[in-house]
Amino acid sequence: MEVMEHIIHEQEVSERLDKVLSTIDAGWSRSQVQQWIKDGQVLVNGESVKPNYKCALGDAVKISIPEPEELDVVPEAMELDIYYEDEDVVVVNKPRGMVVHPAPGHPSGTLVNGLMAHCKDLSGINGVLRPGIVHRIDKDTSGLLMVAKNDFSHEKLVNQLVEKTVTRKYKAIVHGNPPHDYGTIDAPIGRDSKDRQSMAIVDNGRNAVTHFRILDRYKDYSLVECELETGRTHQIRVHMKYIGYPLAGDPKYGPRKTLPIDGQALHAGVLGFIHPRTEEYVEFEADEPEEFKEIIRFLELNR
DSSP: OEEEEEEOOGGGTTSBHHHHHHTTOTTOOHHHHHHHHHTTOEEETTEEOOTTOBOOTTOEEEEEEOOOOOOOOOOOOOOOEEEEEOSSEEEEEEOTTOOSSOBTTBOSSSHHHHHHHHTSOOOOTTTTTSTTBOSOOOTTOEEEEEEESSHHHHHHHHHHHHTTOOEEEEEEEEESOOSSSEEEEEOOEEEETTEEEEEEEOTTSBOOEEEEEEEEEOSSEEEEEEEESSOOTTHHHHHHHHTTOOBTTOTTTSOSSOOSOSSOOEEEEEEEEEOTTTOOEEEEEOOOOHHHHHHHHHHHHTO
8 A cells, every 4th residue: 555645835725635635646536535534544643534624734644545446457469569678677659549557447458458468577566457557648649658577677767757867758749839949847737626637737736847849840830849857647738738839639738729630749759767677778769650740741831
């Protein structure tokens, strides 16, 4: 069981405890948090409270996160684009449209189903639903992911993410032309209070930093490289919307009138990390999928 601690700060004072906790992680619904509180898995200053407890400045909240729901995750033979593999790590290029790991109501056809059929020896740290998964990318985002084949590698890779030493560069097509060729977006991300299925820039959100540079400019769009310093849910999509240049095709954060692409135009093209066993830096690069390249060609012809 994972244990997490949170200290109530000024912006959270007088807010309901269940509301505050549901903004910490995009995977936590408010009803789920309420159940944890009722089950005594959430303590404030060492004591059980009710979901409607009003938070006070400096309250120490301890959350004991239960193990994920046990599901039968069935290995499924599928073609995987493996960029690298050894006894510790797999680097795979995920196609757009593929979900990374199973969830209740979506038990099959995921990257995890394919990985289990491919190598059968994945880290168990993230439970039965997410074996080997160190980090995720969205269903309609394509690109490179690192997967741990044992607990030793998993812990080493997670520590690199925490220490911000992993290289993660994405290419994105955005609406509009930013005035500067380079920039850094430093704005906290948390669950949107008006839409629980979305993330937003919120005062009590988690620290989030994205560096970007313009690779090319077109008539009404730009090709941007985004490098993650942190890895929050929907980080690039939320940050680019925040500065006024949302991703093309993004059904959640972008405008309706957009390019003919199914889902956000976002590709995780570069992934670099220190190998957990050899301790040498390795880096991989994957080309954008054909659909992404077709959009670029279309924009080049209509500058």
